[in-house]
Amino acid sequence: MNIKPIGDKVVIKPIAVEETTKSGIVLPGSAQEKPQQGEVIAVGDGIYQNGVKIPMELKVGDRVVYGKFGGIDVKLNGEEVIIMAEKDVLVVLK
Amino acid sequence: MNIKPIGDKVVIKPIAVEETTKSGIVLPGSAQEKPQQGEVIAVGDGIYQNGVKIPMELKVGDRVVYGKFGGIDVKLNGEEVIIMAEKDVLVVLK
Amino acid sequence: MNIKPIGDKVVIKPIAVEETTKSGIVLPGSAQEKPQQGEVIAVGDGIYQNGVKIPMELKVGDRVVYGKFGGIDVKLNGEEVIIMAEKDVLVVLK
Amino acid sequence: MNIKPIGDKVVIKPIAVEETTKSGIVLPGSAQEKPQQGEVIAVGDGIYQNGVKIPMELKVGDRVVYGKFGGIDVKLNGEEVIIMAEKDVLVVLK
Amino acid sequence: MNIKPIGDKVVIKPIAVEETTKSGIVLPGSAQEKPQQGEVIAVGDGIYQNGVKIPMELKVGDRVVYGKFGGIDVKLNGEEVIIMAEKDVLVVLK
Amino acid sequence: MNIKPIGDKVVIKPIAVEETTKSGIVLPGSAQEKPQQGEVIAVGDGIYQNGVKIPMELKVGDRVVYGKFGGIDVKLNGEEVIIMAEKDVLVVLK
Amino acid sequence: MNIKPIGDKVVIKPIAVEETTKSGIVLPGSAQEKPQQGEVIAVGDGIYQNGVKIPMELKVGDRVVYGKFGGIDVKLNGEEVIIMAEKDVLVVLK
Numbered sequence A, B, C, D, E, F, G: 001m002n003i004k005p006i007g008d009k010v011v012i013k014p015i016a017v018e019e020t021t022k023s024g025i026v027l028p029g030s031a032q033e034k035p036q037q038g039e040v041i042a043v044g045d046g047i048y049q050n051g052v053k054i055p056m057e058l059k060v061g062d063r064v065v066y067g068k069f070g071g072i073d074v075k076l077n078g079e080e081v082i083i084m085a086e087k088d089v090l091v092v093l094k
Helices: none
Strands: A003-005 A009-015 A037-043 A063-066 A072-076 A079-085 A089-093 B003-005 B009-015 B037-043 B063-066 B072-076 B079-085 B089-093 C003-005 C009-015 C037-043 C063-066 C072-076 C079-085 C089-093 D003-005 D009-015 D037-043 D063-066 D072-076 D079-085 D089-093 E003-005 E009-015 E037-043 E063-066 E072-076 E079-085 E089-093 F003-005 F009-015 F037-043 F063-066 F072-076 F079-085 F089-093 G003-005 G009-015 G037-043 G063-066 G072-076 G079-085 G089-093
Touching: A003 A009, A003 A037, A009 A063, A009 B089, A072 B089, A089 G009, A089 G072, B003 B009, B003 B037, B009 B063, B009 C089, B072 C089, C003 C009, C003 C037, C009 C063, C009 D089, C072 D089, D003 D009, D003 D037, D009 D063, D009 E089, D072 E089, E003 E009, E003 E037, E009 E063, E009 F089, E072 F089, F003 F009, F003 F037, F009 F063, F009 G089, F072 G089, G003 G009, G003 G037, G009 G063
Parallel strands: none
Antiparallel strands: A003 B089, A009 A037, A009 A079, A037 A063, A063 A089, A072 A079, A089 G003, B003 C089, B009 B037, B009 B079, B037 B063, B063 B089, B072 B079, C003 D089, C009 C037, C009 C079, C037 C063, C063 C089, C072 C079, D003 E089, D009 D037, D009 D079, D037 D063, D063 D089, D072 D079, E003 F089, E009 E037, E009 E079, E037 E063, E063 E089, E072 E079, F003 G089, F009 F037, F009 F079, F037 F063, F063 F089, F072 F079, G009 G037, G009 G079, G037 G063, G063 G089, G072 G079
16 A cells, blocks of 8 residues: 655654673663654655745655654554654654 | 635545554544644645745645644534645545 | 625624534524524725735625634624624635 | 725624524624624735736725734724734635 | 834823723723733834735824733833834724 | 844843933833843745745844744843844834 | 754754753753753744745854744754744854
C-alpha cells in the first residue's frame, strides 16, 4: 500500500537508537524515552504560499531528528509511524 | 441528495478497520476507539490565498487517514460523517 | 425589511429536521438538540484578501449544514436566526 | 463636535428595541439586556491591506445589528456609544 | 526634549474631563476613573505592510478618545503620558 | 568584542534616571524599579517582509524609552543589557 | 556524520562561560545556570516568505548568545546541542 501525505506533511518511521549510559551499560532504544530519530517513508507535495507551491526539503529515505511535539502517532499497515509537518522536523543526518 | 463542502472542506465517511490485538484476537473496528480511516465522499472547491484559488489535493473516493482533532461529526442523510479542512487530513492510502 | 450582512457573513434561518430514533419513534426537531441545518436568507458581499475581493460561495436559498460554533444567535424581525462567516458553514445540500 | 474614528472603526448609537414577551407584555428596550441594534453615527476611512486601502461598507445613518463582543462602550458628548471595527458589525437593516 | 515614537506608535497626554453626575454634582476628572481623552503630542513615522510604508492618520495636537487597554503609561519629562499603537486609538474629536 | 543583533533586534544599555519624589528627596535610579530608559549600543540589519528587507529606525547612540515587557536581560562583556525587537521600543528621545 | 537543519533552524553547541561572582570567586560555567552562549555548528537553507527564499544571517562558526526559550535540547553524536529558529538567536559576538 502506497502512502501520500497531504500538503507539507511527512511520514516518519521511528528508529530506536542505542545509547550508553554514564555507567557504561548499553540500553536498547526501546527501554528509554520516546525515540527522536526516524526515517522518512513518505513526503507530501508541499503547501502553497501566496499562490506559489513551496518545494519540500525532505525526501524518502532521509534520516531525521524530530522533537516530541507536533507529530501525530498513527498505525499504518500495522506499523507505528509519526506524521508531522516538514517544519516540525529538526535536522537531517547525512 | 448532493453534498457540496464550503471552501477547503472535505466530507469523510469513517471506515471501521479490523485489527489484531497482541493476543491474536481480531476485534471488529466498532469495538475499538474512534476510527481514523475513511473515504472521501465530497470535496470543496478550495480557498483563496492572496486572491488566487488553491487547488484541492483530495478527490472523491480517496481513502484517507485523519487524526482525532479538527473534524466535526455530522449526520447527513442518516449517516455519520466527519467534515474537516483538507489540511487536517494526514495521508491518502493508494 | 431587507438584511445585508457585513463582509463574508451570512444569515441562516435554522430548519428543524425530523429524525427517527433507534427505537423508531419520530421526534420533531424542536425536541432535540440545537438544529444544524438551515436556509441561507442573506449573504454579504465578501471580504478583501490582499486588496482583492473574494467571491462568496453561498447564495440566498441555499440549504446548509453548520456546526455548533462560530455563529451568533440574533432575533431579526421577530425570528431567531444565526449569523456566521461563510467559512464556518460546513456544506451545502443540493 | 465632530467625531472621526481611526482605521476601520465605526461609532454606533444603541437603539432600544421594543419587544413583546411570550405572555404578550411589551417591555421597553431599556428593561432588557444590552441592546443589539444601533445607528452608525461615524465611520473611519478604512485600513490598509497589503498597502491598498480597503473601502468601508458602512455609512453614517445605517441601522445595524451587532453582537455583544468586540465593542468598547464610551461616553461621547454625554451620550453612551459603542465603538467597534466594521467587521464586528453583523448586518445592516435596510 | 523632542520625542519620536517608533513605528505606528503615538504619545498621548491624558486630559481630565469634567463630568456631571446624575445628582448634578460636577466631579473634576481626577476624582474619577482613568481618563479616556487626551492630546496627541508625538506621532511615529508608521510601519511597513508588504514592504510599503502605511501613512499615519493622527497628527500632533489631535484630541483623541482611547480605551483602557493597549497603552503603556510612561513618565516623560516628569509628565505622565500614555503610548499606544495608532490602531488602539478609537476616535479623533474635531 | 563587537555585537551584532539578529534580524530586527537591538541591544540597549539601561540608564538609571534620577527622580525627585513628592517629598523632594532625590533617589538615585538604582534604588527604584527597573529602568525604562537606555542607550542603543547595537542594531540588527532588519527583517524581511514579503521578501523585502525593512529598514531599521534606530541607530547606535539613540536614547530610548522602553516598556517592561518584550526584552530579554543578558550579561554581555560583564555588563547587563536588554535585547528586544525594535518594535518593542517605545520612543526615541532627541 | 553531517547535520542539515530544516528551514531556518540552526544547531548550536553551548559554551560554558567562566564568570566571576561578586565575592571574586571564579565559578566554572557548568556550576551555574543553563549556558546562554554557543557556537553555531549547522545552519538550514532558510524558509520561504511570499514564495521568496529569505537568506540566513548566521553561518557555521558564529559565536552567538541565545535566550532560554525557543530552543530544543537534542543529543547528536553523543553531544548535547540546542536547535532553534535563527530568529530566536539574540546576537552574534564578533
